[in-house]
Amino acid sequence: xxxxxxxxxxxxxxxxxxxxxxxxxxxxxxxxxxxxxxxxxxxxxxxxxxxxxxxxxxxxxxxxxxxxxxxxxxxxxxxxxxxxxxxxxxxxxxxxxxxxxxxxxxxxxxxxxxxxxxxxxxxxxxxxxxxxxxxxxxxxxxxxxxxxxxxxxxxxxxxxxxxxxxxxxxxxxxxxxxxxxxxxxxxxxxxxxxxxxxxxxxxxxxxxxxxxxxxxxxxxxxxxxxxxxxxxxxxxxxxxxxxxxxxxxxxxxxxxxxxxxxxxxxxxxxxxxxxxxxxxxxxxxxxxxxxxxxxxxxxxxxxxxxxxxxxxxxxxxxxxxxxxxxxxx
Amino acid sequence: xxxxxxxxxxxxxxxxxxxxxxxxxxxxxxxxxxxxxxxxxxxxxxxxxxxxxxxxxxxxxxxxxxxxxxxxxxxxxxxxxxxxxxxxxxxxxxxxxxxxxxxxxxxxxxxxxxxxxxxxxxxxxxxxxxxxxxxxxxxxxxxxxxxxxxxxxxxxxxxxxxxxxxxxxxxxxxxxxxxxxxxxxxxxxxxxxxxxxxxxxxxxxxxxxxxxxxxxxxxxxxxxxxxxxxxxxxxxxxxxxxxxxxxxxxxxxxxxxxxxxxxxxxxxxxxxxxxxxxxxxxxxxxxxxxxxxxxxxxxxxxxxxxxxxxxxxx
Numbered sequence: 001x002x003x004x005x006x007x008x009x010x011x012x013x014x015x016x017x018x019x020x021x022x023x024x025x026x027x028x029x030x031x032x033x034x035x036x037x038x039x040x041x042x043x044x045x046x047x048x049x050x051x052x053x054x055x056x057x058x059x060x061x062x063x064x065x066x067x068x069x070x071x072x073x074x075x076x077x078x079x080x081x082x083x084x085x086x087x088x089x090x091x092x093x094x095x096x097x098x099x100x101x102x103x104x105x106x107x108x109x110x111x112x113x114x115x116x117x118x119x120x121x122x123x124x125x126x127x128x129x130x131x132x133x134x135x136x137x138x139x140x141x142x143x144x145x146x147x148x149x150x151x152x153x154x155x156x157x158x159x160x161x162x163x164x165x166x167x168x169x170x171x172x173x174x175x176x177x178x179x180x181x182x183x184x185x186x187x188x189x190x191x192x193x194x195x196x197x198x199x200x201x202x203x204x205x206x207x208x209x210x211x212x213x214x215x216x217x218x219x220x221x222x223x224x225x226x227x228x229x230x231x232x233x234x235x236x237x238x239x240x241x242x243x244x245x246x247x248x249x250x251x252x253x254x255x256x257x258x259x260x261x262x263x264x265x266x267x268x269x270x271x272x273x274x275x276x277x278x279x280x281x282x283x284x285x286x287x288x289x290x291x292x293x294x295x296x297x298x299x300x301x302x303x304x305x306x307x308x309x310x311x312x313x314x315x316x317x318x319x320x321x322x323x324x325x326x327x328x329x
Numbered sequence: 330x331x332x333x334x335x336x337x338x339x340x341x342x343x344x345x346x347x348x349x350x351x352x353x354x355x356x357x358x359x360x361x362x363x364x365x366x367x368x369x370x371x372x373x374x375x376x377x378x379x380x381x382x383x384x385x386x387x388x389x390x391x392x393x394x395x396x397x398x399x400x401x402x403x404x405x406x407x408x409x410x411x412x413x414x415x416x417x418x419x420x421x422x423x424x425x426x427x428x429x430x431x432x433x434x435x436x437x438x439x440x441x442x443x444x445x446x447x448x449x450x451x452x453x454x455x456x457x458x459x460x461x462x463x464x465x466x467x468x469x470x471x472x473x474x475x476x477x478x479x480x481x482x483x484x485x486x487x488x489x490x491x492x493x494x495x496x497x498x499x500x501x502x503x504x505x506x507x508x509x510x511x512x513x514x515x516x517x518x519x520x521x522x523x524x525x526x527x528x529x530x531x532x533x534x535x536x537x538x539x540x541x542x543x544x545x546x547x548x549x550x551x552x553x554x555x556x557x558x559x560x561x562x563x564x565x566x567x568x569x570x571x572x573x574x575x576x577x578x579x580x581x582x583x584x585x586x587x588x589x590x591x592x593x594x595x596x597x598x599x600x601x602x603x604x605x606x607x608x609x610x611x612x613x614x615x616x617x618x619x620x621x622x623x624x625x626x627x628x629x630x631x632x633x634x635x636x637x638x639x640x641x642x643x
Contacts, residue, residue: 064436065454065455068518069458071473092487140369140370143364143366161627173380177379256466263607304466304469307464
């Protein structure tokens with residue numbers, strides 16, 4: 001027992017030492033690079049791989065970054081205000097009372113806690129809809145990249161054509177069709193159309209072409225593995241970064257969808273967050289409606305937090321995944 | 330292959346037979362791909378192909394007060410040609426496209442070039458902060474900007490109080506620009522990322538070679554980076570055109586935040602179709618409108634694509 005703990009301790013110490021050494025090394029590299037930049041500058045050469053940082057350019061980009069981030073700041077500041085403070089105090093200043101916690105509690109308890117219901121609905125649509133869309137896109141993209149099957153060119157042509165068909169052309173007949181099948185006002189009306197992600201299919205097609213070597217598939221086939229097994233055990237792990245990218249974009253598309261639930265769902269119990277928030281916003285302009293802009297703002301903040309966390313945590317994946325997609329263009 | 334027939338026979342019956350023969354005879358078609366393609370194809374047919382065909386079908390009919398629906402041929406389309414509300418909405422999105430798309434793509438390309446130049450302090454921070462708006466739902470971003478624009482309770486209102494100005498971003502003549510700002514905010518980061526990804530595929534040895542040959546940084550941008558951007562420009566232009574011709578979310582959410590009737594029910598073609606079919610009960614006419622818009626959008630996207638392809642051929 002004690003031997004085990006001491007060995008674990010020494011392991012941890014080793015790890016710490018290794019980390020310290022790595023940090024030292026990074027520092028040394030940075031120092032060397034800076035020295036090299038100075039030397040290159042004196043000699044009149046620009047190093048293309050490691051150019052001098054420009055303050056002016058950084059400043060220009062900072063202006064743009066402020067433009068991008070300022071609505072988030074506005075949202076966060078105003079989520080801390082009461083309704084009275086929201087309408088009476090300066091937009092980018094804090095209110096007289098700090099009501100963030102009150103607002104959050106009210107958001108989840110207002111109208112018998114319907115916001116929680118909307119949140120769960122959104123999660124359901126995202127897990128089943130976007131999850132399914134990702135799976136279908138992986139399989140379809142893999143098929144397009146690795147098999148020359150009859151009708152492959154037709155699949156291509158139809159999908160490229162479908163991308164340029166405006167959603168509007170689809171929405172009305174989709175609604176009529178779903179109404180005939182009795183699917184409107186049920187979760188299926190939201191989930192089934194979400195299952196198709198043409199962008200995801202495109203991304204997975206490009207990605208499969210690059211990430212899965214055909215020789216590897218041939219080898220597996222020679223060894224007697226079924227196509228299905230080859231796909232699950234060999235191709236899928238190789239496709240992982242592309243899958244994360246596709247999943248992330250499908251999740252965003254489903255989480256943020258407004259038009260589809262707007263036409264398909266009339267029952268507030270099946271609303272996703274987007275439609276729910278919009279309904280709360282509209283309450284201010286209906287006759288006799290109580291303005292609840294503080295709840296709309298706090299609800300908006302709660303709506304975007306999960307996606308922002310997902311994007312921040314999975315940065316590495318979506319950037320490399322999109323880079324792979326860009327090669328083909 | 331025999332093992333595969335055993336395990337997947339339940340999933341795709343006929344395909345297995347074909348793939349088994351494909352091994353023997355190379356001239357026979359290889360159906361194995363459909364094993365992976367069919368789920369997507371099935372859902373796609375159900376939510377894309379059938380609705381489009383259905384829309385085309387119902388656009389030739391008309392609901393009547395007495396006698397149900399009647400076949401009217403191209404009457405709905407003829408009516409559309411003379412519908413001034415429809416054409417004013419098309420004009421509005423066309424104007425929107427001509428102004429907003431170039432501004433957005435210019436900003437996106439500049440930002441991508443700046444990030445790729447490696448000359449920024451904190452490249453990572455700028456990359457993520459430019460992209461972050463894409464993660465925000467259209468409803469939320471429109472709500473935020475709507476509150477910012479608001480003259481009564483919003484930021485613009487507070488600024489007017491402080492500065493004594495009388496700025497109104499909801500005024501009918503600048504409303505479209507205000508909507509353009511929301512759309513630009515939402516999608517610049519997304520387009521930036523597409524540009525940035527294509528720039529990052531350029532091998533760095535190319536830059537080194539160019540600099541050894543005495544190329545200045547500006548020359549590297551002009552002769553290596555900009556041509557690379559052209560390829561992804563075609564994709565972003567087409568997606569942006571399609572997107573702005575479909576403009577719906579932002580004006581429809583702003584509709585009752587804007588005082589008066591500045592955003593009409595026919596502000597954009599998409600809003601017009603929505604209102605026709607869901608409050609006007611004219612789904613046949615709305616279908617004709619939707620198909621006409623699809624044809625217009627596809628024609629423009631196709632023309633742009635052809636143009637950019639010609640450019641690349643040169």
